Amino acid sequence: xxxxxxxxxxxxxxxxxxxxxxxxxxxxxxxxxxxxxxxxxxxxxxxxxxxxxxxxxxxxxxxxxxxxxxxxxxxxxxxxxxxxxxxxxxxxxxxxxxxxxxxxxxxxxxxxx
Amino acid sequence: xxxxxxxxxxxxxxxxxxxxxxxxxxxxxxxxxxxxxxxxxxxxxxxxxxxxxxxxxxxxxxxxxxxxxxxxxxxxxxxxxxxxxxxxxxxxxxxxxxxxxxxxxxxxx
Numbered sequence: 001x002x003x004x005x006x007x008x009x010x011x012x013x014x015x016x017x018x019x020x021x022x023x024x025x026x027x028x029x030x031x032x033x034x035x036x037x038x039x040x041x042x043x044x045x046x047x048x049x050x051x052x053x054x055x056x057x058x059x060x061x062x063x064x065x066x067x068x069x070x071x072x073x074x075x076x077x078x079x080x081x082x083x084x085x086x087x088x089x090x091x092x093x094x095x096x097x098x099x100x101x102x103x104x105x106x107x108x109x110x111x112x113x
Numbered sequence: 114x115x116x117x118x119x120x121x122x123x124x125x126x127x128x129x130x131x132x133x134x135x136x137x138x139x140x141x142x143x144x145x146x147x148x149x150x151x152x153x154x155x156x157x158x159x160x161x162x163x164x165x166x167x168x169x170x171x172x173x174x175x176x177x178x179x180x181x182x183x184x185x186x187x188x189x190x191x192x193x194x195x196x197x198x199x200x201x202x203x204x205x206x207x208x209x210x211x212x213x214x215x216x217x218x219x220x221x222x
Contacts, residue, residue, distance in 0.1 A: 045211065
């Protein structure tokens with residue numbers, strides 16, 4: 001069964017460093033998303049991406065964050081100058097179109113120390 | 114933006130019991146999904162159910178879009194059903210999923 005895959009599963013980084021979280025969406029999907037979940041809280045939307053551009057972003061997704069689809073299969077989230085409060089589980093998701101069922105990857109647990 | 118409220122926030126059951134989880138939302142939606150977050154943090158798709166009723170084994174779900182709520186039924190619960198159940202919706206004006214706070218389910222043997 002096709003699935004969304006994320007790497008790495010865990011990442012520890014020092015405050016102020018840049019991290020890149022990677023995702024391979026389901027191959028025939030056209031919409032890609034990043035969400036995050038701070039420990040013990042609900043899942044929050046960060047950004048959606050379609051046709052090689054951002055289609056929607058939340059208030060959380062400021063200049064510290066950027067997304068890219070560098071090739072035909074990968075979708076990345078870059079976080080610059082990481083802060084302690086960026087520690088969270090980051091989920092990538094994809095869907096075939098904007099209103100169809102979204103499928104989530106297993107998540108990357110980011111810890112900023 | 115749209116508000117999503119889930120109830121109850123916590124639920125403790127004995128193995129074999131049945132339960133109903135509720136999701137209320139404040140505006141019209143194009144998409145509604147139920148997820149189970151397992152102890153490893155993975156979000157497992159349970160149902161894509163913007164309207165109507167679906168069943169999958171011991172689980173079923175009903176969404177009444179006109180009344181802005183959805184219900185998730187778990188029958189004959191098992192310890193492996195433990196975890197957090199999230200409802201998430203896409204409002205008609207957007208494409209993002211907005212999640213509720215979740216229901217923490219604990220099934221004791």
